Amino acid sequence: MKAPLEIAPAQGKLGILLVGLGAVSTTFIAGVFAVRKGLAKPIGSLTQMGTIRLGKRTDNRTPMVKDFVPLASLDDLVFGGWDIFEDNCYEAAKTAGVLDERLLEQVRTEMEAIKPMKAVFDPFYVKRLHGPNVKTGKNKRDLADQVRADIQQFKKANNCDRLVMIWCGSTEIFAQEGPAHQSVEALERALDSSDPSIPSSMVYAYAAIKEGIPYANGAPNLSADIPALQELAARTKTPITGKDFKTGQTLIKSVIAPGLKARLLGVNGWYSTNILGNRDGEVLDDPESFKTKEESKKGLLDYIFQANLYPDLYGHLHHVVRINYYPPRGDNKEGWDNIDLVGWLGYEMQLKINFLCRDSILAAPIVLDLVLFLDLARRAGLSGIQEWLSFYWKSPQHAAAVYPEHDLFIQLMKLKNTLRYLKGEELITHLGREYYD
């Protein structure tokens, strides 16, 4: 065993600041209240229900993750956030229509107490939304300073020991890294001049990282995925992670694709389509926001299949992703995948997947795990990009020198080995010679 890292204890309150109090956020918050009251189980959460094997298989040491690493207790979480609408969390959860009234009524008082702070919002970046609860300021730096003031005020008012921020706001229009994103100084100049290459999500990310608050990005927005904010994160010793929660169709893709590749089955085509009727679906109905989502959803197969190494198997892949806004389904997304595979001697086969999922039910446990793990990372002295949290992302943020890891099983191994590393336990390589020597 190596020496464990020094990890500060998870004492006191952990404030969770959510940007966007929509379907995902309210399902997450109501869920934590329900679990605290013993009304339901935190299914889908690795931090709450997962275990971790330590040592050899013959050692029989498999604690719960939450007993192995010092995570904040659900009882110590307090919630706050920003939204462009004035609804409190109970009203917002009712609008989202994910949870049934019976459950919501039982957490109503706690949910009603959470009211959104005024948002940094510009409809230029999210064309389909307009709301009244929005800040005004003389430039984007001023707006960032207002968010920083909100953060400090929230921390004081709720007597928080530590904070974490997570973007659960809408998907913004497609943006690429530009000159304003290359250094902290360039970014700050761009904030001063309200440069259009600084979307609202970047203003929040800047404010959080400047305050040394861990930041996670649940949407595919560029947000903190730029050199300037990585540099700022290094300066303020802040952990960051993103992007875009890996929930429904992409989760299944990152399960199936490594399996096909493991058996060297070729894939000529992968057609994915979805119908979705919630507000997220409405925002994604705008082609500019959809482009951001499409790029995020499409990258994964290229990285998993590595056509450069396997040209005969994946060199001709046609990968198509569609999302159609279809209000009758609300948050209950339906996804279809058609996979055209190729086997021995080039014989063709097809695999069809029809996933009737619930978007926010799949996202909520990811939000919980991310905020708890980011808080752990901060207390363990980890900063910058937390690649070990790739497990949760459609487009994992990664160092410039490496390609992102998309295979769910490698991601899980990386996550658990990081926890073992933090605690000074042997990493598990699955070599296993010792059982046979």
Ligand SMILES: NC(=O)c1ccc[n+]([C@@H]2O[C@H](COP(=O)([O-])OP(=O)(O)OC[C@H]3O[C@@H](n4cnc5c(N)ncnc54)[C@H](O)[C@@H]3O)[C@@H](O)[C@H]2O)c1
């Ligand atoms: N649910 C999933 O499975 C899933 C998976 C991956 C990514 N996501 C992403 O997570 C995000 C949230 O999804 P959702 O279903 O909760 O959407 P939603 O539309 O229900 O909620 C988003 C909320 O963010 C608010 N908002 C938008 N811009 C804001 C800003 N600048 N400041 C403050 N608030 C702002 C909106 O008013 C809205 O209430 C979306 O970007 C979505 O693409 C969701």
